[in-house]
Amino acid sequence: MSDAPQPNRSRLARFLNAPGGMTREEAKARADSKIERLRPRSEADMAEALKSMANLLATCDGPPDAAVRKELHRLSCVLVSLGGTFGRAALSKAGYSLCRLLDELGEGWDQSAVDVHFNAMRLLFTPGAIPPEAQVRMVEGLHKVRSRVVAERSPGAD
Amino acid sequence: MQRNLKSELTFNFANASVAMIDASPICIEVLTGILSGCGFRRMYRCSDLRIGSDTIKTHSLDLILIDPYAFGEEAYKFVRWLRSDQRALNSGASIIIVTAYTRVHLISAARQCGADYVIAKPFSTAGLLERILWVAESERRHGELLAPPELVSSSGSGMEMW
Numbered sequence: 630m631s632d633a634p635q636p637n638r639s640r641l642a643r644f645l646n647a648p649g650g651m652t653r654e655e656a657k658a659r660a661d662s663k664i665e666r667l668r669p670r671s672e673a674d675m676a677e678a679l680k681s682m683a684n685l686l687a688t689c690d691g692p693p694d695a696a697v698r699k700e701l702h703r704l705s706c707v708l709v710s711l712g713g714t715f716g717r718a719a720l721s722k723a724g725y726s727l728c729r730l731l732d733e734l735g736e737g738w739d740q741s742a743v744d745v746h747f748n749a750m751r752l753l754f755t756p757g758a759i760p761p762e763a764q765v766r767m768v769e770g771l772h773k774v775r776s777r778v779v780a781e782r783s784p785g786a787d
Numbered sequence: 788m789q790r791n792l793k794s795e796l797t798f799n800f801a802n803a804s805v806a807m808i809d810a811s812p813i814c815i816e817v818l819t820g821i822l823s824g825c826g827f828r829r830m831y832r833c834s835d836l837r838i839g840s841d842t843i844k845t846h847s848l849d850l851i852l853i854d855p856y857a858f859g860e861e862a863y864k865f866v867r868w869l870r871s872d873q874r875a876l877n878s879g880a881s882i883i884i885v886t887a888y889t890r891v892h893l894i895s896a897a898r899q900c901g902a903d904y905v906i907a908k909p910f911s912t913a914g915l916l917e918r919i920l921w922v923a924e925s926e927r928r929h930g931e932l933l934a935p936p937e938l939v940s941s942s943g944s945g946m947e948m949w
Contacts, residue, residue, distance in 0.1 A: 639881050640849040641923035650797035660824025660912035674813050706887040713909020
């Protein structure tokens with residue numbers, strides 16, 4: 630094997646099939662084991678994100694300012710990331726739906742739709758509160774709520 | 788008998804260097820866990836673009852993972868800056884954008900700034916590893932974002948897991 634640099638090759642290419650390497654399966658097992666140790670911290674971070682969202686929403690008296698919307702979006706993204714990585718797919722999808730809702734509403738605001746999303750996320754975070762089949766329906770419901778609210782506020786809507 | 792070349796591939800990233808630029812401490816921890824599981828040892832954890840910039844100027848890197856979410860447009864400028872000087876230490880490093888919020892405009896921004904790939908969070912360990920291996924096996928065509936269409940989420944986050 631030549632070590633001469635190859636301009637069009639990725640720098641990472643030289644580590645492929647290098648001596649002392651591991652297979653995909655070995656790497657996956659090792660990586661899964663390492664991130665499993667982060668599960669308690671992840672649960673704590675998700676709980677904290679939900680608590681912060683509750684505090685923000687409790688202060689809303691009418692449409693919040695841009696800073697509050699941005700923070701709600703950021704907190705929701707925390708749940709998207711950690712929920713998905715640590716086996717809470719429905720919570721993650723609900724968080725993603727809220728992110729889209731906030732984005733697609735732009736300057737607009739729909740308290741009911743935001744509350745529905747937040748309450749669903751809080752329920753989905755509670756272990757065992759919602760059976761898996763119901764979680765799927767709940768997420769589908771959130772998508773419908775988001776689509777309807779956004780469509781109603783789009784230019785040209787009745 | 789047909790050989791399964793994909794399953795036979797091995798890799799040894801023990802001497803590879805990677806920088807992670809992400810404002811979220813827990814996300815940096817998750818990335819660190821996955822990368823160390825995949826054999827990376829030289830890992831630089833950067834909580835903002837300034838630390839990322841310092842790292843890039845002072846260490847030779849093979850891979851850069853960056854989540855632009857907290858940094859906005861500055862993150863894309865950062866990648867463009869990195870790619871702009873072909874003689875710079877790390878202009879040829881592979882760059883993967885990882886983000887929880889993947890919309891079409893982000894894919895476009897990534898294509899234009901010179902990243903190699905966009906990965907939607909949440910990703911599985913296998914998902915991230917496959918994308919790193921895809922980048923490693925690909926010819927460098929920064930900015931063309933030639934990832935297979937089925938691997939690029941343009942409709943929502945987390946296609947790899949869902």
